[in-house]
Amino acid sequence: MRITYLIFFLGSCLSFQFTAGQSTIIIDNLSDNKFFGFFYGNEFNDLESSIKLRQKDLFGGYLSRYSIATDVPLVVVFTNGSAMNGSPVLLYPGDTCEVHDDGSGGYSFRNRINRNGDFEILDKMEQEYGFVLPGNLGLILSSRLDIMYIVDRVRSAYINRKMFIKNFEKAHLISNEYRIATEKLIHQKYAISLLFPFYLPQDSLGYNFENLPTEYYTILNDGIEGVFDDSQLHLNSYQLVLWNYCKFLSINSLNTSIEFVTMFQNATQHFSGKSREFLMFLVLKKYTGKGLPDFQQNAETFLREYPESDYREYLLRLIPNDLTNEMLKLANERLIAFNGTDITWKQIIDRNKGKVVYIDFWASWCKPCLQEMPYSASLRDSLKNKDVTFLYISLDRNKDSWIRASSKLNFDYSQHFLFKSESELKNLFALQAIPKYLIIDKEGNIYSPDAPRPSDPRLYNTLLKLSVE
Template identity: 25%
Template structure:
């Protein structure tokens, strides 16, 4: 009966599926002599790596994102779906983005870079600055509050000054203001978190945190990581957590979910409820149906309803027996590992196990494609096998890496229970396996494509 109920819920979720936002490819041409490493966050604040290879990289987006440079400065760049960007590096090795024949967009892509150079980092990933650390008295906390507010003012003044000297759109101006305001709230919450015992002792904690929540409500929901992290911290701080919205178990989930339901409102509440549920939903979670039904009853935002629906569908779909090796193909059909091996008997097969979230995997893609071109007329097949749990993540990343044009681009379903994965102890990625023409494994942990030894190995066995 439970299996039938799960199937019915899957069908119900699919039946009322609203149209998804259209995915568009943003093209970024890297003119620098090295790769750039970035990341951005999705609607439930999950990080996604982006490697900008020398030459051209494609980024599949459904909405604008703040692309954060993965270095000590953490400079954000506001990027729209479908636009064509160019990037190079300045004398300080900072990324400089531009849009050809669009000075307004080029100015917008410079604003945060120049702001960080003048006023310091605006995103620090949770590492405290001097004005956020633990102190001994409430008066010291108050001094640091004023420091944070002065920094906020200096950044707002910078935006006004920049706007006077450079043309930027009204919509981007509002986004820049929101980022600075949300950064101040986030900074305050980290200060309060590090002094939680002191503030509770002096009965200041609740009023201080409530002021932060009121500030976020006044700013209004903004789908960028600065707002989302501030919102998560405003919930997590009530549970004395360092990591924003870290869900430790189902009981922890229930407490935070119930608190978010009663303490927050509007789209901020929808986001927090979706983020809590998204982090706990898994095949091991016993209350999928009840939790999704409760979520849909209380959440109005269709975007977050869709995210949870898709996650629930992926969990509740019938699980195939372990070891069948069922694989989805980018063209929409399916096959199995055994069928793929059978179809390519007499050829070398290089298996590339990767995932959308694996930056080292994706940084190897250009080298892999060069090797594939080098052996294009030889008896060897290159197979890209993703272990992503979410099919949309795989399709997005495959589009960005232009794997749709390759005949052997797969999503390995139930990768955690697959017999081939278990037998070959594929516990970390990237992982490369070279299979001989006789179907036997030549190298269970082959060199990476960027290593010359891989070409030597292939030549030896062709």
């Protein structure tokens, strides 16, 4: 079940972290022959593990101290290698957690500021009533499954967990902060478990969601009441609530060609605040690399709405992988060179292999495009001794207008090209609005499909950095 949890919990293992000002310290005080490992989810819904964080000392041995840079609380799950055992602990920035043998094959956790009850509560709850995994994993969604029987089990587990917190608090020293945080966590777990029809695998016949009982919807609506809270966004349990509730809202489009578009629309229209921003990002992340026709347009909607988003750089690293593959499929598409001859996209890229390529999509009738040209000339001069090439590709429909406008710019004509009227590349790069700019790195991969304008001070440093890498 632990392996199942890893897949369900995150679904992806791409590593990327915020730069954080604080650290959580984990100290391994176990015997040398005991397996030790842990994992947790980060703000991007990715899995981080002790394997990634291991550091060696001067003699080549592994240190027993792990430091997690974080500004937010984390639920860290410790594992001894058994597929059925996991020990969750809620750790805050600045906490130091010592991990010891508990004498029975498991772990015990000690907090250096004498609030050991804080570190023990989730682990004890896991042992008594489960916490790490929704209790309905392992089931198959089919017309034969008794939905309300599963719902009753979920409700019973939630009631037992709430009672457990009250009883635990009577016998152990637990801070008010941890008690409140634990109550929110088990509410999130309850909501996730109620949403099981939208993440359980279906049998070979599929499942008709119209068969869900009316009573199920009533209980679900009651269960999610009060669960949406931007302050919980750093926790993967809350991220899973957002994801699966969005699937619930998209119930009629699941497993159809419009699933992605509907999920993105529902994330946009039915959520607010930071939860909305994260969920829009997560939908894009989950569907990247699938060659979906509306993907690029929706990705750019997100980037326009949230230009300063903490997810922006991460997303820009994902989108190019998808775009690069699609771009390579169009290698033989023809454009018009300034001398009037045809040239393929591959020929243009091959000419500049080993260089950073900054592409300016413009047109003679586009005033904002022309306003950027002096900045482009200045930037090009500043980088003339670097491995950076500037290309200018016009969307003009009138060839003569393009030639006249290009001649006035006094640029290197060999870097000027014109799209043909029916261009798949133009559609791929989602050029519904210009000016637009794109960066291709030295390896020929798209680095940024929505690069800064020449007038943006950030662009010089970006191009300079890429040129020396």
